[in-house]
Every structure is written in structure tokens, then in C-alpha cells.
Amino acid sequence: MTAVSVPTSTSFDLGPARALSCRECGHETPLAAEYACVECFGPLEVAYDFGRIRREDIESGPRSIWRYRGLLPVPSTVQSHPNTEPGGTRLVQADRLAKALGLRKVWVKDDTGNPTHSFKDRVVGVALAAARELGFTVLACPSTGNLANAVAAAAARAGWESVVLVPSSLEQAKILMTAVYDGALIAVDGNYDDVNRLAQELAAEHEDWAFVNVNVRPYYAEGSKTLGYEVAEQLGWRLPDQIVVPIASGSQLTKVDKAFREFGELGLVEQTPYKVFGAQATGCSPVSAAFKDGHDVVRPVRPDTIARSLAIGAPADGPYVLDAVRRTGGAIEDVTDEEVVEGIRLLARTEGIFAETAGGVTVATAKKLVETGKLDPDAETVLLITGDGLKTLDAVSHTLSPLATVPPSAQAVLDALAKR
């Protein structure tokens, strides 16, 4: 009789992912479509056994998030899957913005360059690759907008069905940019937190639906690490001194921090100190409020802001955001809707980059953090611009118009310019 190999706890090939581990009590459970700890209901997170990973291995990979596949919970064959290919977005040296903000050196990580124009393509790419391995066939999500775009597009490209739930008050552009991919788009009369509750209910009933940010959330969340990896690699394999990250559920911020730590632990970068700063809109600033009050728990709020992509009143990762920001010596600030619009216009005017409201939140928060002495003006600063201004035209439309409307005459143009 030949030896039979003992089956391991799971037969899924999710690359370096070893298990799911509880962020609260550390209890480990085999890789599966689970998101809450059976012991304490705490959120689960992917735990890894990384092999040796060298810079050259990453550098020889594709110019997309898949160059980091050795650090993600996806099959090693992921490149051959018909995924979208997010990532590889530009890191822009933003000297004119730096000058306007009173900072010595600023880099803008411009994630508007992803397939559906926001960083959500990264998390959906990883969620889809993991969901396929876990046996799902339908991609689903509750969304504040950008996730809806990314899920519908990725599902279309993979030949999957999609079910997308959004608040009915969503920006028209984000509705259209989801509907065009021809999945099932459902507008729900309620805010994001209502839509999210609905998704949890449906996820429990439909076991073949991969709700990317609910039942496969541990995998989805890891996709945000690629933003941190890219920033460090594009800086020439080193960590920035300070980074400003917008907060919705807070997942992205905690994963950028995780990415920096992993790169340090794996010896891919020197373990230099860095500070993580969080940005919210005042109309939905539960994490900023908890930070300022010195609390460890985040009190839910009812969102009221033009920054709808960040309008999550009960952010799942709130406490972990507070941990990461406090541990690294950063801070969290929030800005009014008027400041958000000014932030969008400042970035456009200085760097030629048109960000959506979330980007306005990041830029305006950076400005406030400089003014209050929390961002060090001499330290190198990275701003994460996570979505495209074409998605939120309404936010700025009332402040913008042509300088003049004139008859087709050269003199009329010159007169208009002279009056400027």
C-alpha cells in the first residue's frame, strides 16, 4: 500500500495564505468563506506563511497588483485568470501641491488610473480570485459607489453574474458606471449602513454569493495592501515618513499599515519609522471623533456629507484604525464639505489631477494637519488619491463655469481675458 498524504484542514490553493485568524482573540480557523470568529465574533483576517520573497521576484512580475501575488491570498496561477488587472498606478511627485500646502516633499498616489477609476479595483481583484478558488460563482456587494463599479466590471470581465446593492441616493455617475456592465444593480431606499445590513442577511441565505466585503471580506481587505506595497516600491524600496489615507470602513488604512510592516519584516525595505494619518469628512467622522476624544471604540453616526464614497457611519475597522494611527504616532482629522471642494480644486489646479470627493477629503485633511502642526513639513508625505473626479461632478459643478461665453470673435476672447 502506498502512503496516503493526510488531508490538510483545507484543500484551497490561496498562495501564501495559511489560515484565517481572529483579530481579537487570535483563534485560527481554516481558509474558507468565513468572516467572524466562532469563539468571540471578532473579525477574521488572513494569516500567512511567507516564503523568501526578493525584490527581483516582484520586479519581474506584471505591472499590476499581481506582481505582489506572493503576498496575497490568491492562487499562484492567478495571472492566468481572466481578472481585471488593477494596480500599477502612478506615484506623482507633487511639488506644486507641496508648495501650496507648506510641505517640503509630497507624493500623490493617483489611484484614479485603475480600470473603474478607483482603488476598489484592487480589493475586488483579490476578492474575485479568492472567491473563485473558494467555489463561488456570483460576485456581490453592498456599496457606497466605487465598489459597485468595480464589482460589476470585474464580474463582467470574468463572465460571472453580479448582484450589487447601493443606496438609492447615490451619484448618477456611479449608478451608470455600474449599470453599464449589465449585472443586477439594486437601488435600496436607505443609507449605506442599511444596505450593508441587508447584504449580511442575503449573504447568510445565499451561500453561492460572494459578497466581497461581507463573507469574503478577509480576502477582499488584503487587496488594499497593494497600495502600500506600490508606494514603497515606487519610492525606490523605502517607506515614506508620513502617509494620509481616507477612511470609510477603515480597512484601507489598516492594510496600508500592514503592507509597510510586512515589507519591513520581509527585509524588502528598511524598517524606518512612518506615521499613518486618517482623513474623514466632518459629516461622517466617527473615527476622527473617537481619535480626538481619546476613545478606543467608535460611536456610529448618521452620515451627511458630499463625500459619499466615505459615508460609512458604522466603520467595521474603526478600532483597528485607531490602533494603527496611535501606534505609528499619526493623527486623524476631518474637514467640511466646503473644504472638500477646495481640496479637489487645489489638487486639480496644482497637479492636473481631478479627484473625487474622497480625494478632496485627503488633500483638505492634509492641509489642516499641516496648519495644526501634526504633519511634519520637512518629512516626506504621501497622499492617497483613491477615486476619479468624473464620478462626483455634482460636488464641484456649482463652483465651476467658463470664464465667459462669447461670440466667435478674437476681440471678444481678448476682452473676456482682459476682464479676468
Ligand SMILES: *Cc1c(COP(=O)(O)O)cnc(C)c1O
Ligand atoms: C471605499 C473607498 C475608500 C475607503 O475604503 P475603506 O477601506 O472602506 O476605508 C477610500 N476612497 C474611495 C474613493 C473609496 O471608494
Ligand SMILES: [Zn+2]
Ligand atoms: Zn476571536
